[in-house]
Amino acid sequence: MPPVTQLNVELLRRLSEIDGVPGREEHVRDLVVAEIQGLVDEIREDALGNVVALKRGTAPDGERKKIMLSAHMDEIGFIVKFVDDKGYLRLQNLGGFDTRNLFARNVTVWTKDGPLPGILSPGGRPVHIATPEDRKKVPEIKEFFVDLGRSGEDVKAKVRVGDPVTLDQAFREIGDLLCGKAMDDRASVFVQIEVLRALQNAAPTHDVYAVFSTQEEVGLRGAIVAAYSVEPDIGIGLDVTLAVDTPGVGPDEAVTKMGEGVAVKLYDSTMISTRWLVDEFVALAEDKRIPYQLEILPLGGTDGAAIQRTRGGVPTLTLSLPTRYIHTIVESIHATDTQAEIDLLVAYLTK
Incomplete structure (x- = not known):
């Protein structure tokens, strides 16, 4: 056919x-x-x-x-559930994630005034100063935060609890695969x-x-x-x-x-x-x-x-x-x- x-x-x-x-x-x-x-x-x-x-x-x-x-x-994505005094965002996940796939990701926070780019990462020590136990640990969603590169005051003025957060990725064709x-x-x-x-x-x-x-x-x-x-x-x-x-x-x-x-x-x-x-x-x-x-x-x-x-x-x-x-x-x-x-x-x- x-x-x-x-x-x-x-x-x-x-x-x-x-x-x-x-x-x-x-x-x-x-x-x-x-x-x-x-x-x-x-x-x-x-x-x-x-x-x-x-x-x-x-x-x-x-x-x-x-x-x-x-x-x-x-x-699958997130919504903001807390903004701390330094401007870091904590998240509520919407859907199931394997957190091993969430390290150092570009994200977008969708505020009432428009999108803000951010970086998603888990809290803790980077590999250069991590202990052997740190390196083996798989973090939970509650340990991740979003860094918007702004002051706490600026973030609190722009971001509300409940604002959506999405992962960024461009679509690609890879051989016969359609990937994104x-x-x-x-x-x-x-x-x-x-x-x-x-x-x-x-x-x-x-x-x-x-x-x-x-x-x-x-x-x-x-x-x-x-x-x-x-x-x-x-x-x-x-x-x-x-x-x-x-x-x-x-x-x-x-x-x-x-x-x-x-x-x-x-x-x-x-x-x-x-x-x-x-x-x-x-x-x-x-x-x-x-x-x-x-x-x-x-x-x-x-x-x-x-x-x-x-x-x-x-x-x-x-x-x-x-x-x-x-x-x-x-x-x-x-x-x-x-x-x-x-x-x-x-x-x-x-x-």
Whole structure:
């Protein structure tokens, strides 16, 4: 099957580099709404900031089902929880971090008057004067601070408790990999936008509700609200998953492999995908010769779980993009897998 659309890498770059921690997704939301204007029949924003876009299907009234897709706009990050007298900021994390990946990072603090550049580092001695015990220690989030290079008085005048703090990273293409921050889950936001674009040329059979959700990283909160409102007949979560096909990990723990296709999730710690729906997607992928792989993720969850549990329950699965280095600023996806997910979704929605 030829690809239904060519990857718009420039849009993916913009989505990766834009900032939006849970509860403060407004920059991402503005970009999403601008991109989908004219691609759908309705766009609305709900009380939690979700974007809910409707693309009506071609089946007769009374026969159309509601198919809900959901990809989350938020990225892991921080908010300011304390400003000390010297102007150093202490942080509350929003989402899960491996603190070994947070040493000496450039960050941006988003104040009411605009962004301020800063440096994130843990407290303690640098390596030149550290003891052997210091060097072995893995710091906790509470030990990290942000240095804004300003006086305490100046910082307190500019920064408020609750201001978002995001990690800085430029998007890069590395061979076949597309690498940057917030691929979890802007890569799926990108897929969802490109699916809506492709549906301009091949209309969906049933009504498609494309949800760009908020606050997934702190408990699937946006998708819970959106699914309750939409009342879908079928749910499809869109997210990333581990691809630990790298040195130091055995193949039995890799979860997925880069470049081998979109992952059809069977299980994670928040949901078991509906089996008949899994079988339908697998059969379609094989019929259309779209590369796919099956996924079992020991720990983690997606918006699919929120959809599946809404009201009386919804048949649901999640499609995942294999991703290396998840929850870092160098999250990497593969062009082949991304194209496969777009193609499979379009094939399903138009069959």
